[in-house]
Amino acid sequence: MAMTITEKILAKAAGKDKVVPDQLINANIDIIMCHDVTTPPAISMLAEKAIDKVFDREKIVVTPDHFQPAKDIKSAELHKRLDDWAKRHNIKHYYKLGRAGVCHALLPEQGHIRPGEVIIGGDSHTCTYGAFAAFSTGVGSTDLAAALATGELWFKVPASIKFVLAGSLSHGVYSKDVILAVIARIGVDGALYRAMEFVGPALAEMSMEARMTITNMAIEAGAKNGIIGFDNVTKQYLDEHLKDKTDYTVYESDDDAEYISVEQFDCAEIEPMVALPHLPSGGVPITECAGKAMDQAYIGSCTNGRIEDLRIAAKILKGKQAAIRTLIVPATPVIWKQA
Structure with a gap:
């Protein structure tokens, strides 16, 4: 079966x-x-x-x-x-x-x-x-x-829902924008007690840090779990980080496995997203937020506190002065030392 x-x-x-x-x-x-x-x-x-x-x-x-x-x-x-x-x-x-x-x-x-x-x-x-x-x-x-x-x-x-992430991300668009676009479409209960399985060519361009951002937010759509298949990007990360136990078993979905639904996304069409208050499903393109005042910025969290996230933020902010209170929290001591 x-x-x-x-x-x-x-x-x-x-x-x-x-x-x-x-x-x-x-x-x-x-x-x-x-x-x-x-x-x-x-x-x-x-x-x-x-x-x-x-x-x-x-x-x-x-x-x-x-x-x-x-x-x-x-x-x-x-x-x-x-x-x-x-x-x-x-x-x-x-x-x-x-x-x-x-x-x-x-x-x-x-x-x-x-x-x-x-x-x-x-x-x-x-x-x-x-x-x-x-x-x-x-x-x-x-x-x-x-x-x-x-x-x-x-x-x-x-039961599983398959999310096919096609295309390539445009400049200034990241995996956080992808998962916000997914949740904006299906809602905060759109995957209630489902497995959200992410596949597609857009994933091949994402680092493990970027992929973790996607699966991290599966719960924000009500999912039991989020999952992405194994590939060379996964292997390279594991080769660099596994210590005591380095053996593992790789499982893949069968080609004829059953899904309760399949959602298609052209990632080339996704813009930078902003999740408006008060739910993750309130994601809208940043172009709809022009002129809206901000009180505080937070760069960190279990979703986006890794070194890749901090480097992206640093690149955007380089040469500029933060106009509002901005908190930056590296997720681990290792990341703090890298930053």
Whole structure:
């Protein structure tokens, strides 16, 4: 039976020859991402059940993320609980304050993401890692607790939507504009509990940083996961970043795999986009925003805080003076040093 890349990865994780959309499965988890907001509640849930263990200390990646450095006493207490727990269980990949960063930039940078694996994290934008031909999705603290203890989690297999990105991006247009154009068309619930699979020649021109921007925002269309197939760009990035475990399995969608719909985009026609308040689906071409006043600019986030993003911004701003308050936040210490 023909399957999509998402279905193949989930079938492997569930120990099955095949799976179909809407099927309930129990899947083995390869990597769990933990940060300072959703992990402490998961720790409390485990403690209430007298569970003081983790399924595999080498398959968990921990980093303070949302509140680092701590903004107040409550956030400092979250850090302390996360720190105590990570040390008690001797978590191998623990990025303490000083080494911590935005989780969705940190994990790929530090070589924790591999094709063909199932990755979860207590954060909605965990779908970022699908750029590496992996199944990656965010979960709540309850599911996070269960996965930390058992290394397993149940899923309903998502049906897939194929997004064909044809053409080449025009000057001044980037992958963020592409995904904003996608969401502007389908809406914030246009891919509700679906797998958004991105294909097409426009992807070949994008770096891994650019691709991560696309999959990062799959959740903004309601998707269960976003995913991009493996190619030489993926391989080159992995060759440069993978450390402890360098082997992986590449899955590809079958030519006759079934999709509930196919969306075609000519990327040559996409203009620089602006997401107007208050939803990501409010994207419009920048030409429609001429003359609108701005109060503040922010360059960073888990979507666009990588070195490529900062260099693009620097190129645009070179020789100019910022006219409004402008905040720039490199996503990790490595990126900060590069910048």
